[in-house]
Amino acid sequence: MSIYNNILVVANINSDDQPALARAMQLASKSRSRSHVTFFLSIYDFSYDMTSMLSVDERNAMRKGVIHQREQWMRTVAEPYINDSIEFDVVVVWHNRPYEAVIAEVYAGNHDIVIKGTRKHDVLESVIFTPTDWHLLRKCPAPVLLVKNSDWPENASILASVHVGSENETHQSLNDSMVEQLNSLSERLGAKPYLVNAYPVTPANITIELPEFDPTTYTDAVRGHHLTAMKALRQKHGYDDEQTIVEQGLPEDIIPxxxxxxNAAMVIIGTTGRTGLSAVFIGNTAEHVIDKINCDVLALKPEGYISPLDPSTAI
Incomplete structure (x- = not known):
């Protein structure tokens, strides 16, 4: 399992406050081995490529000048967060698609995790996910942690949204991976870990179409199946019953x-079950859950996931 010692942090170009960098340094400082944090920014200005009055060399010189200015700014805003015990560097690239630049850097630098801040909506205290956020959640091969606040709350918990009702090996393997990440992060961040599972409500149309159908018996059977599967998962990983939640309802309601x-400061979500062309999308359930969560979100891919932007698959 990854212990997140080679961390890629996406800079927020619109603010001197960098909550993603704060979280990265928090994780890195509590690692048992020496960590490396890369502070990353992708920039692009269409006007520099369209100025026909300038030569190629002049355009390149202007780009280098802009990149140098951004590097200087990033080193300045990073100063309050830097810890001498953590290796730190700054990378600025010229690219017109930020998410592609991030993913290219993940492959080039072999990063364990991508950490990026999200925008907070001041009125409802909810999180607004940008197009870049969604692209990273769908296509980044490394785990993606979207951070809301730089401060880690007191007596916080971390939840893993596990899918215990499935016999699918991909789901079961991802459940194990999520619990392992939950254990590691809870220990490093001083939080209490919980496992949460939502099981479906009995479809109303079944009771109408099948008069002899007993919805109570069916619901009890489904709940029993999920409780048994959750018990097996928690016992496998040494969790107490009090650290598990199994509730009837939609995941996008139960998880938030x-x-x-x-008092969750982070929710771990799995993004599973897609192959071929649909592998670029995370499932609708995960998207709906993420949209409603008012805290940090860590999205994990199943083992063997291949990003559509994997350079080894390029033609």
Missing amino acids: ESAQKL
Whole structure:
């Protein structure tokens, strides 16, 4: 499992406050081995490529000048966060698609995790995910941590949204990976870990189409199946029953509600089950859950996931 010692942080160009960098340094400082943090920015100005009055060399010189200015700014805003015990560097690239630049850097630098700040909506205290966020969640081969606040709350918890009702090996393997990440992050950040699972409500149309169908018996059977599967998962990883939640309802309702009740500072989400062309998309359920979560979100891919931007698959 990854222990997140080679961290890529995406800079927020619109602010001197860098919560993603704060979280990265927090994780790195509590690692048992020496960590490396790369502070990354992708910039692009269309006007520099369209100025026909300038030669190629002049355009390149202007780009280098802009990149140098950004590097200087990044080193300045990073100063309050830097820890001498952590290796730190700054990378600025010229690229017109930020998410592609980030993913290219993940491959080039063999990074364990990408950490990026999200925009907070001041009125509802909710998070607004940008197009770059969604592209990274869908296509980045490394885990993606989207950070809301730089401060880690007191007595916080971390939730893993596990899918225990499935016999699918991909889901089961991802559940194990999520719990391992949950254990590591909870220890490093001083948080209490919880496993959360939502199981479906009995479809109303079944009771109408099948008069002899007993919805209560069916619901009890489904709940029993999920409770048994959750028990097996928690016992496998040494969790107490009090650290597990199994509730009836939609994941996009149960997970955010549980996160709020348990003072969650982070929710771990799995993005599973897609192959071929649809592999570039995370499932609708995960998207709906992420949209409603009012805290940090860590998105994990299943083992063997291949990004559509993997340079080894390029023709």
